[in-house]
Amino acid sequence: MTATDKWMDLLANDRLLLDRASTAERVADILRQRVIDGALTPGTQLSEEGVGKALAVSRNTLREAFRLLVHERLVVHEFHRGVFVRVLSVDDVVDLYRIRRLLETSSVQRAAGAPKALVEAVSEAVAEGERAARDERWWDVGTANMRFHEALVALACSPRANETMRQVLAELRLAFHVMSRPREFHEPYLGLNREIADLLAAASWRTAAERLDAYFDTAETQLVEGYGSYRA
């Protein structure tokens, strides 16, 4: 029966990829990707006619897709005016760091019972960031940094927490796009991430949590002034 169980798992994966995908969701996927990778910059309007014609979907289907993205806060919907790629305010960025602090420090604090593979995922994300930094791929450094923090929350073994964290990080991408110096912004955190990952690997949960808490103290203030001066 263990052999069939393996097959079942594989089938379950494939079902998600192949089977279920309404047009609205796929449209949302595309737009989400474009917002995250910066092709759609904050502030640009997504007109129903324009996007609908470009993707060859009807206005109704498109509106369903817009609802999804609005709920994820990647776009804003102004009544009778349309949807726009979100422009994060400084308050938004502060709030994003605040909820990150709640989720991440708490997850690290009680990571004692987490599966070993999840702890290794943290170290792997750090290593990926270090590789990207060596090659001066600063955008990838930012991506790896996010994967690192996502891996921290994953220690809590809560699908909903993971989902919330994913959304928070996607929103933060909106802030990073208006930063003009990705290197100066992302590079300083490489050492901190490594330090925290090593503490986790050594099962020093409490120390890691304290280190992380200190990280947020500095990151938040640093970011506020950075975001205020770098934005378009």
Added chain:
Amino acid sequence: MTATDKWMDLLANDRLLLDRASTAERVADILRQRVIDGALTPGTQLSEEGVGKALAVSRNTLREAFRLLVHERLVVHEFHRGVFVRVLSVDDVVDLYRIRRLLETSSVQRAAGAPKALVEAVSEAVAEGERAARDERWWDVGTANMRFHEALVALACSPRANETMRQVLAELRLAFHVMSRPREFHEPYLGLNREIADLLAAASWRTAAERLDAYFDTAETQLVEGYGSYRA
């Protein structure tokens, strides 16, 4: 100029209440309320034709509303089959308690800088629960209990954390509806809530967080067996 600033704030509030409300959002509001108060029990299908005719909205508008509720996890959408009021599994309930623990304990831990009014809101929620218990309004006891925990997260002063918590608690309503004994389920927590509120009022953040953590240890195990046996 400070006088006009005051006016502006008031106007901004009113704009949210009076101005913006698309049909889809109002439909979602209605359905959300019906799911939360139990009129729509978990598992029931929300057919597009039925609900659309009942609320006198078109299918397209209704589908937009459904998308919102799907994203809030109050209903599930099965491709080519329809939307159904969500039936929480035991795993779901465990996960909900897990993310609650992350958000709540972390919020309480760093509540030192929270505005006094937010701390008082915690005590007020406890008092409301005690009043409801005295009158044997057990459903209201559950509502007050949720308001209590919502108030705990509010200490973190993060709109996004508040929103996440609201959603989590709305989901938990789905579990409470299949419990047959609201009194036995809600009453034991009254004393714990009071204890935590008093610790917060005394600025004993650390002790309060530890007490809350212990609360989750017992609540989670207690709930799993309770949910397994009480469900319809």
Added chain:
DNA sequence: CATTGCAGGATTGTTGAACAATCCTCTACG
């Protein structure tokens, strides 16, 4: 000069109908 009022055009909000795709049920057949 600043402000107000008012077309006109463009965009969104909402509806209804239509057709395709899929699922469910029931029946008939091997």
Added chain:
DNA sequence: CGTAGAGGATTGTTCAACAATCCTGCAATG
């Protein structure tokens, strides 16, 4: 007993139409 298929019901998606609202520019007014 199992299964293959027909038929009906529901959902997925598009299209066209109209109402409601917003934006722009211009004229009128003080």
